[in-house]
Amino acid sequence: MNMLRLAWKSLLNRRSTALLTMLTIAVSVALLLGVEKMRLHARQSFANTVSSTDLIVGARSGSVQLLLYSVFRIGNATNNISWESYREIAALPGVRWAIPISLGDSHRGYRVVGTTRDYFEHFRYANKRRLEFSAGRAFEDTYDAVLGAEVALQLGYQSGDRLILTHGLGADGLAADHSDKPFAVSGILAPTGTPVDRSVHVSLAGIEAIHINWNKIETNPTLARSSSDLRPRAITAFMLGLDSRLLAFKLQREINQYAREPLLAIFPGVALQELWDLMRVGEQALLIISLLVAAAAMVGLLAVSLAALNERRREMAILRSVGASHLHVMGLLVSESALLTAFGIVLGLVLQNAVLLVLQPWLVDQFGLLLPLGLPGAREWATLGGLQLVGILVGLIPAWCGYRNSLADGLSTRL
Amino acid sequence: MNQYLIEIENLRFSWPGATAPLLACDSFCLARGEHLFVRGPSGSGKSTLLGLLTGILTPESGRLSLMQQDTANLSATRRDRLRADHIGYIFQQFNLVPYLDLVENIILPCRFSQRRGNNAERTHGSIAAAAEYLLRHLFTEGELDRNAPVANLSVGQQQRVAAARALIGDPDIVIADEPTSSLDFGARERFVDLLFERLEETNATLVFVSHDPTLGAHFKREAGINEFRAQAIT
Numbered sequence: 001m002n003m004l005r006l007a008w009k010s011l012l013n014r015r016s017t018a019l020l021t022m023l024t025i026a027v028s029v030a031l032l033l034g035v036e037k038m039r040l041h042a043r044q045s046f047a048n049t050v051s052s053t054d055l056i057v058g059a060r061s062g063s064v065q066l067l068l069y070s071v072f073r074i075g076n077a078t079n080n081i082s083w084e085s086y087r088e089i090a091a092l093p094g095v096r097w098a099i100p101i102s103l104g105d106s107h108r109g110y111r112v113v114g115t116t117r118d119y120f121e122h123f124r125y126a127n128k129r130r131l132e133f134s135a136g137r138a139f140e141d142t143y144d145a146v147l148g149a150e151v152a153l154q155l156g157y158q159s160g161d162r163l164i165l166t167h168g169l170g171a172d173g174l175a176a177d178h179s180d181k182p183f184a185v186s187g188i189l190a191p192t193g194t195p196v197d198r199s200v201h202v203s204l205a206g207i208e209a210i211h212i213n214w215n216k217i218e219t220n221p222t223l224a225r226s227s228s229d230l231r232p233r234a235i236t237a238f239m240l241g242l243d244s245r246l247l248a249f250k251l252q253r254e255i256n257q258y259a260r261e262p263l264l265a266i267f268p269g270v271a272l273q274e275l276w277d278l279m280r281v282g283e284q285a286l287l288i289i290s291l292l293v294a295a296a297a298m299v300g301l302l303a304v305s306l307a308a309l310n311e312r313r314r315e316m317a318i319l320r321s322v323g324a325s326h327l328h329v330m331g332l333l334v335s336e337s338a339l340l341t342a343f344g345i346v347l348g349l350v351l352q353n354a355v356l357l358v359l360q361p362w363l364v365d366q367f368g369l370l371l372p373l374g375l376p377g378a379r380e381w382a383t384l385g386g387l388q389l390v391g392i393l394v395g396l397i398p399a400w401c402g403y404r405n406s407l408a409d410g411l412s413t414r415l
Numbered sequence: 416m417n418q419y420l421i422e423i424e425n426l427r428f429s430w431p432g433a434t435a436p437l438l439a440c441d442s443f444c445l446a447r448g449e450h451l452f453v454r455g456p457s458g459s460g461k462s463t464l465l466g467l468l469t470g471i472l473t474p475e476s477g478r479l480s481l482m483q484q485d486t487a488n489l490s491a492t493r494r495d496r497l498r499a500d501h502i503g504y505i506f507q508q509f510n511l512v513p514y515l516d517l518v519e520n521i522i523l524p525c526r527f528s529q530r531r532g533n534n535a536e537r538t539h540g541s542i543a544a545a546a547e548y549l550l551r552h553l554f555t556e557g558e559l560d561r562n563a564p565v566a567n568l569s570v571g572q573q574q575r576v577a578a579a580r581a582l583i584g585d586p587d588i589v590i591a592d593e594p595t596s597s598l599d600f601g602a603r604e605r606f607v608d609l610l611f612e613r614l615e616e617t618n619a620t621l622v623f624v625s626h627d628p629t630l631g632a633h634f635k636r637e638a639g640i641n642e643f644r645a646q647a648i649t
Contacts, residue, residue, distance in 0.1 A: 002526075006515075013514030314509050320471065321506070322580065323499020323527035325492055410471040411504065411592075412462040 003328060007335035010315075014308065021297075021304050022344045028294040029348025029387065030355060035286045036380050037352075041371050043276070046072070049194040050239075050268045052124035054248045057081070057089065057255055058237035060262035064278065067271040070101060070237040073111045073195045077103065080234035085260055090238070094251065097122040097241040102207045102232065105165045105178070110151045112165055112200045114207030114235070120146070122241055125194045135159050136187030142205045142230060144186035150197040152188045161185045165200070165210060178210040193370060205230040240265075294387060297344070298394050305337055305398040309405065316406045326403050333402045334395035341391025345384050349375070418483075420501075420588055420620045421445040421468065425477035427645070428463060436475065437463055439645035447587070450614070450621040452631045455640025456648075461624050464643050465592055468622060469502055470494035482587060499528035503581030503619075507593040510577030511565040520565055521546040521579045524586075531584025538585065549579035553609055571602040578610055585617045592624050607633050 011018045050071045058066040059079035068074040090098035099122055102114030113119075120131050120138045136159040139146050147157055157163065162182045183202060191197055208230045242248055248267065255265035316329050353373050363369045376384070423443040429436040437460050445451055455461050466472035467479055473487045473494075480486070482501050486494055498504075503524065511520045525532035525542045535545035550559065553575045559568075568576065574594055581589050591610070595603040607630065614621055623634065631637045641647040 009514045009519075315512055318506070318510065318512055319523075320495075321469070321498075321504040322524045323495060323502075325495035327492075328527070410462070410466045411469060411506075412466070 003331040004335045004339070007332055007339055010332070011336055011339060017304050017308070018340060021301050021340050022347055024297040024300045025294075025341060025344025025387075025391075026347035026351050028290070028297040029345050029384065030352035031293050032290040032383060032387075033348065033352045033376055033380055034355070035283075035290045036383070037356075037371055037376065038369070039283050039287075040377070040379075042279075042369060045193060045369060046275070047272060048126040050124075051126060051128050052122075052241060053239045053268050054242040054245065055240040055252060055255070055265045056237060056268055056271075057240065057263055057265045060264045063264065063266040063271045064274050066237065066264055066266055067268060067275065069103065070239070071195070071268065073103070073113075073199065077236045080236055081238075081263060082234055082261060083232050085258065085263065086235055086238055088260075089240075089255060089258075092251065092254075094243045094247040095240055096243050098238055099123060100204060100232075100235045100238045102204055102234075103236045105167055105207065105210070107151070107163055107165050107200045108155060110148070110155075110198050110200055112202060112207075114202055114204045114232075116204060119201065123196075123239070125192050125196065129192075131192065131196065132190040133187050134190040136185065139186050139201065139203050139206070141184075141186070142203060142209050143181065143183045144203065144206070145183040146187045146189060146201040147185055148189055148195075148197040148199045148201075149191035151200055152185075157185050157188070159185050159187065163200075165202075167211075181210045204232045204235065208232050298387075298390055301337060301340055301391065302394050302397055305333065305395065306401065309333075309398050309401055312402075313405050313409055316402060317409055317411050320406055321411050326406065329406050330396075330399035330403050333399040334392060337395025337398070338388070338392045341388050341394075344391075345388060418447050419444040419480075420447055420482060421622075422480040422483075423478070426467075426474045426479055427476045428467060428472070428474050429645075430463075436645040438467070438643050440477075440643045443642070445620055445622070447620055448618040449636060450611070450634050451623065452634035452637045453622060453624045453640060453643075454626070454628055454631060454637065455624065456626045459640045459648055460644055461592070461640060464640070465590060465622075465624065468588075468590055469504060470498050496528075499524065500530040501587045503583075503586040503589040505574070505577045505581045505589070505591040505594040508570060508573070508597045510580070511568075511573055513564070513566050515565070517550075517559070517561055517563075517565055517568075517576060518543065518546050520576060521549065521583055523580060525584050528584065531586060534584040542583075545583050546579065549582055549613070552613065553579055570597050571599075571606070574598060574602075574606060575609065578606070578613070582613050582617070582619075586619060588620045588622070589614065590622045590624075593626065594623070595630065596625065596627065603630070 056066060056070050058070055059077060059081050061078050065075060069077050086098070086100055089095070097118055099115060099119050103111060105112040117138050124130055134149065136146075145163060151157070162184055164182050165178045167178060183206065189196060240251070242251065252265040252267070255263050319329060319332070356371055356373055360371065363371060421444060423440045426438065426440045427436045428438040453461070453464070463472065467474060467486075468481070470481060470486050470489070471494075473479070478485050478487065481497055484497065486497075489497065512523070515523070522542050522545075525535055532542055535542045539545040539548050554572070559572065565573065565576065574597075577594070581591070595606050598606060610621075611633070623630070
């Protein structure tokens with residue numbers, strides 16, 4: 001006798017409680033998978049953000065902080081570093097390339113990155129991929145801007161369009177606009193899935209230019225455009241690519257002991273690891289909460305199964321009378337818990353994807369986190385397999401009680 | 416030679432913790448095709464006797480054979496198999512599994528016993544046809560709403576569905592525990608007549624337990640529960 005079929009019919013007969021139990025399990029599954037997915041993809045997308053960069057150098061602060069503002073464009077630098085220091089370090093033997101970064105301005109909520117054309121040449125993300133242009137080309141003129149894919153998409157810019165940068169990072173305040181110095185879009189980058197998509201790139205000269213006469217009453221753009229005083233005085237940070245990895249340790253020590261000003265050089269990978277360590281507490285808290293919710297769902301399953309057991313003594317006696325063994329009776333009860341758990345898991349997968357579908361735009365917008373829809377990975381399947389196993393084990397408890405009942409009842413017909 | 420389907424020898428049975436045995440029977444046998452009426456009030460050890468006769472319980476001492484097999488020598492699983500293959504059982508009431516439909520309830524024994532499934536197929540072509548045959552003989556045309564939940568059937572109809580379940584696949588022994596006590600007089604006579612008709616057909620043995628002595632008139636053989644008890648009750 002296939003007890004699964006019988007269990008299925010029995011559950012259908014009690015469909016309202018069965019559905020509620022299933023829903024509780026589904027919610028816990030969705031939460032569990034959501035937390036796992038967030039964890040996994042946050043890591044992946046963070047790790048994808050920078051590649052092939054050996055050292056990141058900025059003013060002395062925390063290594064995580066430097067990593068966050070230079071690469072992830074989260075938070076702010078406490079201090080700038082001088083252009084002279086940058087020039088000197090970039091010229092050291094063994095340095096293959098250097099990309100200066102100057103932050104502090106924004107355009108309609110997107111950060112502006114002052115840099116050089118080396119950025120498009122040497123910057124790598126994900127698996128050593130280089131930046132590609134989907135339209136136009138790198139900036140040449142002082143007032144050229146290269147937009148990240150998302151900036152162009154969200155704000156509807158095309159090559160040649162004009163845009164006005166804002167001083168600071170706030171939303172457009174009239175007083176802080178660099179409206180006297182509009183920029184023109186020279187190129188748009190292909191999507192990368194990194195903070196580059198949400199950045200506006202201009203030349204260091206451009207950054208200098210908009211800050212000339214800043215806060216003074218008379219403005220004269222034609223004057224500012226000219227000449228050599230667009231040489232930057234300070235930048236926020238720079239990235240270094242070296243000829244050899246081995247050199248990195250030596251260079252890091254040299255930079256950290258740099259005499260002219262206090263600097264900090266970090267290995268992106270090491271800083272990323274520190275970041276994980278910081279996030280681990282939060283991750284684990286989330287994981288524990290979702291596991292507790294799953295445990296609560298399993299207790300709910302147990303409560304529902306046990307509560308129904310007493311009214312089902314008659315049903316068990318009937319099954320025994322037609323030849324069901326104790327194993328059959330126990331199999332029926334275990335099958336019910338197993339089925340409820342299995343359907344709960346399936347419903348949970350659907351629920352998680354549905355919630356993600358709704359939240360996806362917001363997550364990308366707020367955290368730059370693109371969580372893909374679809375089935376979970378091997379690790380999550382293992383977790384779900386574990387939950388299914390717990391569902392079966394939980395079913396053993398009512399099965400044992402049912403066995404005790406039918407042992408005591410035999411075919412006698414109380415009720 | 417007469418084949419005894421149920422044989423009892425020097426049987427003693429007591430529940431754990433009891434000082435004296437509840438049941439005691441030195442010699443008893445029931446042949447194929449025999450119909451036995453067991454008379455006794457509730458609480459007289461009837462349930463215990465039926466537990467023994469269905470292989471749910473085993474004797475404390477002595478011998479109880481079902482289908483020529485000493486139940487004490489069989490494992491619990493073998494006794495369950497024996498019950499599935501050879502015994503049809505009718506309860507006093509609430510015979511039906513509420514989440515199965517009418518036909519599913521009737522064919523339930525064929526799902527637990529290959530033998531009864533095969534019997535039904537051999538006689539009627541298929542298990543469903545066997546159920547159909549029994550329904551046709553236990554109910555009048557159009558009496559039954561096939562699609563209604565079984566809980567909505569009247570008690571009399573439920574008992575007849577239970578009889579169909581006990582009879583499907585031609586079990587050798589049918590045991591009925593007060594099957595008519597929740598029926599009114601007319602329904603009771605009709606139920607017993609229909610049951611006997613079906614039993615004649617397969618030459619099955621019947622053990623019919625009831626507290627109602629008037630039913631005894633239908634049976635050739637009758638016994639009081641006292642014949643199985645260690646101490647007689649009056």
